[in-house]
Amino acid sequence: MYRSQISGLGKYVPENVVTNDDLAQIMETSDEWIQERTGIKERRHIKKGSEDTTAVMGFKAAQVALERANIDKNDIDLIVFATLSPDYYFPGCGVQIQDMLNISTCPALDVRNQCSGFVYALSVADQYIKTGMYENILVIGSENHSGGLDMTTRGRNVSVLFGDGAGAAVLSRSKDKHTGILSTHLHSEGKFAEELSLIGPSTKYWVPEIIKDNPQDNIPYYPYMNGQLVFKNAVVRFSEVIHEGLAHNDLSLEDIDMFIPHQANLRIAQFIQKKFKLSNDQVHNNIQKYGNTTAASIPIALTEAWENNKVQKNDTVVLAAFGSGFTWASAIIKW
Known part of the structure; x- marks a missing residue:
């Protein structure tokens, strides 16, 4: 049986920083209140007019992961994309990544397990590699929360928690039974x-x-x-x-x-x-x-x-x- 090794990692977050004090300008909250309950000091939100979306951020993180893995995009056998905030109700973001990477054709799978989504996606990719079906799999977790939050006092208990961003990993087949x-x-x-x-x-x-x-x-x-x-x-x-x-x-x-x-x-x-x-x-x-x-x-x-x-x-x-x-x-x- 093969092992899955992480051969490349990448991340992307929007440039727009939203501090707790920024939120206090639009809802009844404070830096002290948020930090005491959550530990959060700031988060990133996609700025209005930005090109960033859930899929675009995932693509940017994937590019970094592929470069670090030293793997050509055409060597990717499968894309597994985890998110609760896809660009469209359907289709899922996986096929968008395939298109953005300009891969002629490859399977794309979307995982909807929210906070556990990346580990679930990693598990799916791991099984495909262990069975020998695929050799290199791109796994992405990406979220655009800011576009769907209630940014008022009514929604503050949830809205102060969430930020936007993406991370990606390339899983590759290995015969080393002691790592991966x-x-x-x-x-x-x-x-x-x-x-x-x-x-x-x-x-x-x-x-x-x-x-x-x-x-x-x-x-x-x-x-x-x-x-x-x-x-x-x-x-x-x-x-x-x-x-x-x-x-x-x-x-x-x-x-x-x-x-x-x-x-x-x-x-x-x-x-x-x-x-x-x-x-x-x-x-x-x-x-x-x-x-x-x-x-x-x-x-x-x-x-x-x-x-x-x-x-x-x-x-x-x-x-x-x-x-x-x-x-x-x-x-x-x-x-």
């Missing part, structure tokens, strides 16, 4: 689906019904989050799925060299760090400057950690995510 993706672990619990959700527009609840049935103080086309329930479940599921991955590979907490959590809330990451007794050097967080970029958060953070030489050869790297669905996932990687 060792395992991935995926879970869901759909009874909590509406506790972190965007209900409409959808085929169940289309635009005319939304306009007709809802007063302006109850608009279902903005995200909803039961923050306390999400936090409570996240700290439990993060811990479980990390332990599951380590046990599967006969590893312990002491074997973790780098832990990169989904950047949902700095308080969640700090809770897990303290519980696992990990040092600051063993955890990479960047939510302070990018906010929660959902499917893009792990590839952006992983790329940044690698760029800063925080990930070295033979390191044991743990990725873990929890979010809407509820879904949660982990990946154990020997670098």
